[in-house]
Amino acid sequence: xxRSARIRVSKMESERxxxxxxxAGVSGLAAAGAAAHRNLKVxxxxxxxxxxxTGPGWLKAQDILRASAAPELGxxxxxxxxxxxxxxxxxxxxxxxxxxxxxxxxxxQSVALAPLLLWNAEPxxxxxxxxxxxxxxxxxxxxFMAERLSERARAMSSSGxxxxxxxxxxxxxxxxxxxxxxxxxxxxxxxxxKELVYALRAAASGFQRIFVPGMLGLAxxxxxxxxxxxxxxxxxxxxxxxxxxxxxxxxxxxxxxxxHQIGVELFRxxxxxxxxxxxxLCTGVRVAAPGHAMNLRGLCVVLATGRHSASPLNGAYxxxxxxxxxxxxxxxxxxxxxxxxxxxxDSGAGNNGDAMRILTGYRAGNLAASTRGNHAA
Amino acid sequence: MRLDDLAIDNCLxxxxxxxxxxxxxxxxxYPGPKRLGPELERLRREGISTDTDWVxxxxxxxxxxxxxxxxxxxxxxIARAKAAHRKPLVRGLRDWWFARPGLLGKLTTILPALxxxxxxMKPARSLMSKLMQIAPQRKFxxxxxxxxxxxxxxxxxxxxxxxxxxxxxxxxxxxLGRTVIDLLERNGLSVEVASTECCGVPALANGxxxxxxxxxxxxxxxxxxxxxxxxxxVTACSSCGHMLKTGFGGILEGDKKFACAAQKIASNTFDxxxxxxxxxxxxxxxxxxxxTALRLAYHAPCHQKSQGIGRPWYHLLRMIPGxxxxxxxxxxxxxxxxxxxxxxxxxxxxxIGKELFASIDAAQPQMVATECATCQMQxxxxxxxxxxxxxxxxxxxxxxxxxxxGRKDCSIDECECGPCRQKPEGADH
Numbered sequence: 001x002x003r004s005a006r007i008r009v010s011k012m013e014s015e016r017x018x019x020x021x022x023x024a025g026v027s028g029l030a031a032a033g034a035a036a037h038r039n040l041k042v043x044x045x046x047x048x049x050x051x052x053x054t055g056p057g058w059l060k061a062q063d064i065l066r067a068s069a070a071p072e073l074g075x076x077x078x079x080x081x082x083x084x085x086x087x088x089x090x091x092x093x094x095x096x097x098x099x100x101x102x103x104x105x106x107x108x109q110s111v112a113l114a115p116l117l118l119w120n121a122e123p124x125x126x127x128x129x130x131x132x133x134x135x136x137x138x139x140x141x142x143x144f145m146a147e148r149l150s151e152r153a154r155a156m157s158s159s160g161x162x163x164x165x166x167x168x169x170x171x172x173x174x175x176x177x178x179x180x181x182x183x184x185x186x187x188x189x190x191x192x193x194k195e196l197v198y199a200l201r202a203a204a205s206g207f208q209r210i211f212v213p214g215m216l217g218l219a220x221x222x223x224x225x226x227x228x229x230x231x232x233x234x235x236x237x238x239x240x241x242x243x244x245x246x247x248x249x250x251x252x253x254x255x256x257x258x259x260h261q262i263g264v265e266l267f268r269x270x271x272x273x274x275x276x277x278x279x280x281l282c283t284g285v286r287v288a289a290p291g292h293a294m295n296l297r298g299l300c301v302v303l304a305t306g307r308h309s310a311s312p313l314n315g316a317y318x319x320x321x322x323x324x325x326x327x328x329x330x331x332x333x334x335x336x337x338x339x340x341x342x343x344x345x346d347s348g349a350g351n352n353g354d355a356m357r358i359l360t361g362y363r364a365g366n367l368a369a370s371t372r373g374n375h376a377a
Numbered sequence: 378m379r380l381d382d383l384a385i386d387n388c389l390x391x392x393x394x395x396x397x398x399x400x401x402x403x404x405x406x407y408p409g410p411k412r413l414g415p416e417l418e419r420l421r422r423e424g425i426s427t428d429t430d431w432v433x434x435x436x437x438x439x440x441x442x443x444x445x446x447x448x449x450x451x452x453x454x455i456a457r458a459k460a461a462h463r464k465p466l467v468r469g470l471r472d473w474w475f476a477r478p479g480l481l482g483k484l485t486t487i488l489p490a491l492x493x494x495x496x497x498m499k500p501a502r503s504l505m506s507k508l509m510q511i512a513p514q515r516k517f518x519x520x521x522x523x524x525x526x527x528x529x530x531x532x533x534x535x536x537x538x539x540x541x542x543x544x545x546x547x548x549x550x551x552x553l554g555r556t557v558i559d560l561l562e563r564n565g566l567s568v569e570v571a572s573t574e575c576c577g578v579p580a581l582a583n584g585x586x587x588x589x590x591x592x593x594x595x596x597x598x599x600x601x602x603x604x605x606x607x608x609x610x611v612t613a614c615s616s617c618g619h620m621l622k623t624g625f626g627g628i629l630e631g632d633k634k635f636a637c638a639a640q641k642i643a644s645n646t647f648d649x650x651x652x653x654x655x656x657x658x659x660x661x662x663x664x665x666x667x668x669t670a671l672r673l674a675y676h677a678p679c680h681q682k683s684q685g686i687g688r689p690w691y692h693l694l695r696m697i698p699g700x701x702x703x704x705x706x707x708x709x710x711x712x713x714x715x716x717x718x719x720x721x722x723x724x725x726x727x728x729i730g731k732e733l734f735a736s737i738d739a740a741q742p743q744m745v746a747t748e749c750a751t752c753q754m755q756x757x758x759x760x761x762x763x764x765x766x767x768x769x770x771x772x773x774x775x776x777x778x779x780x781x782x783g784r785k786d787c788s789i790d791e792c793e794c795g796p797c798r799q800k801p802e803g804a805d806h
Contacts, residue, residue, distance in 0.1 A: 047443075047446055047448065048446020181401075188732070218396065243391060243392070244396055257706070260706065265687065269682065269683070289684065290619075290684060291622030291623070291646050294687070309446070
């Protein structure tokens, strides 16, 4: 076909989406997941990964309590857990449970849901646990932890015992070694995993359960972890360490790749500089890419940019209504196809915890999904 | 917006940059972007010398910048430290050449056949390894007669764009340059080839501030007039595009006249695929693609990601009926231009690429599409698959040619590009 032949051209909006979600914290992930599960074309725009990943990735019982008045809490959390399961980072627990899981400081925190690898670390009567540190690793003190845990467990009238052990790994990684180094080796190097299994097995002899610093891979799948557990011959639990905490990051990585897999288009690295609103209708967002901004068109937009980023709505925003839509200071709805999720500052409500973030994300994603048709131009 | 002066205080030391650094993952002794960037920058700004060889190990992939929740320009801080870094003689000399691919191209293409012969000889390569510390495992790309010219004006109603070819297309693969021009013309655009030099990415990557400044000035001068008359600039190399969009402003900082023109250039630069997608939005994309049975793996180069334009090539390739594309999405390939050619960095480069190689091997595509020339080299070096620029596939889809047949007008004898290497196989059936 020569160049002179009639050219067939087609008009398409390359960057047009049913739902645009801004922010990839837990709230944004839940919103994007909720919309994508309804077979919509979803874009996820984000700079950093949000604050969830810097923590252990668990949901505190107290956070569940704060959100318990909302009727869809159970549904939202169940959805989040299902998304995590499909992403290969399963959770255990539910909104009606609460158990005490150990922290880096040898304390216990009341937790309702946690990644599976963290879940079986509660005090157990008659169970002996080895807290295993790694030589050269900074930010993890197994002796301190074991001593504190024994004390705290006694105070809770548990007859479980804790003892400290340390293992040495042969490779020289420079100093100081962080859990990030170890997690990356775990991901990349089968030889390292093997060496780790041998060393841990030796240190675990005589114990029924071991605690290790959170380091079992940044991106490891549920199958890889299960295989590692099988080889260890005893129960293993991760202890979340200082930020960035590997268990939290793992949840984030797995969930983002899962969303990518189910067709969510990711735009990472640049903030949204403007949410475009014309006559009460949001038409899309402008992403501050280098050189020139990138315009993403959307039938609906969910903002989940968190407490710490500058709000793309600037000063105009003064709270949200029952339908999660942003209100101007006059009380009028700013845009009927724009939804506010997560802990975006909403006129004094402050930080409501991760359960509330997931709930509002899930709700906003669903609202956006069901609203989108009504506003198609 | 990136507010450079505030950036250092914006660093909360959350270490997220370390979690995405390809070098740190592959080579644990590397101090990582947090330390080499904002942490040492605090001291550098106090005038305390913190010079370390480690800054040479930064790839300049910008993944740290992209993951930072506070838009700290981590890699720019490391690039500045690189520019102030002192190297021993041999490494310094080698990197002086590596910083100037334009000059290298000009000299080698005086007699391309001779240069190619010399560069491919085993003794020459082992000599280069000994004298220049260039990895003997690497093959140099073939050089070609630099004969890329602006095509004759066709029809005056057409919208005109300026094509910035960059060194690789100009000196190694002018055939790809013609593919780009052809592609643009078939989409209603007439093309003018810019008389520019190297974009300056190799100069920055090799810590050569003077070379970077000089090419940036020359390029701004060469492009300012065209941009002023409203023309858009098109790049087909992701590193050139990245540089034109982000780099000149910083390099020419303080140079008021240039900085303003650099800003204009940045806002008028488009990646080829980005422009084609814009044509699609305007209803002007030629979608006359013939059915092409082809299974592709797509690798997005780091400097494509750092442009914040989404995945335009991925979407364009998927418009061709019969083509299936799998996005590898496995991070950096590890080549980073001249980095992978350096003897001491070769093992790091290959270790970084390991994950990408594994996912390409698992995907078993017919070929790999990626728009960065050095990503292509690395993929062909680390796997048994051909890697080509997606523009080649798109153009040939208009004519219903499977790209395995190679392009006839490829001007290079014994061309190393995927389609050309597959020519004999294509002749079998």
